[in-house]
Amino acid sequence: MNTKLLVWVFVMFSVNVAQAAMDHSQHKGSGKNKMSMGGAMCEKPIFSKFSTPNLAIVAPGSEISFRVSNIQNPEMVSVTIKNIPVELTSKYKEPFYDMKAKLPDSLRNTVARINIKVEGKMAHCDAEGGWLVKISE
Numbered sequence: 211m212n213t214k215l216l217v218w219v220f221v222m223f224s225v226n227v228a229q230a231a232m233d234h235s236q237h238k239g240s241g242k243n244k245m246s247m248g249g250a251m252c253e254k255p256i257f258s259k260f261s262t263p264n265l266a267i268v269a270p271g272s273e274i275s276f277r278v279s280n281i282q283n284p285e286m287v288s289v290t291i292k293n294i295p296v297e298l299t300s301k302y303k304e305p306f307y308d309m310k311a312k313l314p315d316s317l318r319n320t321v322a323r324i325n326i327k328v329e330g331k332m333a334h335c336d337a338e339g340g341w342l343v344k345i346s347e
Contacts, residue, residue: 252335253280255328279306
């Protein structure tokens with residue numbers, strides 16, 4: 211093999227390895243839910259402790275609850291059930307908010323998604339989550 215070609219291949223390989231090693235722009239901080247947005251850090255909201263398991267059978271008007279972390283205030287959170295907005299109450303318990311709502315009384319004999327949305331201050335800091343419940347008669 212030509213010596214110049216061998217040197218060129220080595221240099222190109224070294225440059226690619228160096229670039230790959232330095233490109234960690236999305237890995238600032240220690241959590242996988244953190245993102246850099248032009249120098250500002252965005253921690254994606256985290257949903258947990260859903261009051262009922264996915265596809266649990268519940269009665270109309272039942273209370274549901276969940277936790278949200280990495281938000282500045284509870285007004286950032288909205289919940290819809292079968293596209294029906296529901297009223298939320300919240301209580302701050304360091305470092306998360308306990309959120310509660312009630313299923314609409316009008317929903318009976320159906321499966322419904324409890325859809326949670328959090329609108330962040332930055333476009334890519336929004337989050338969405340939820341779960342399904344079977345609502346009995």
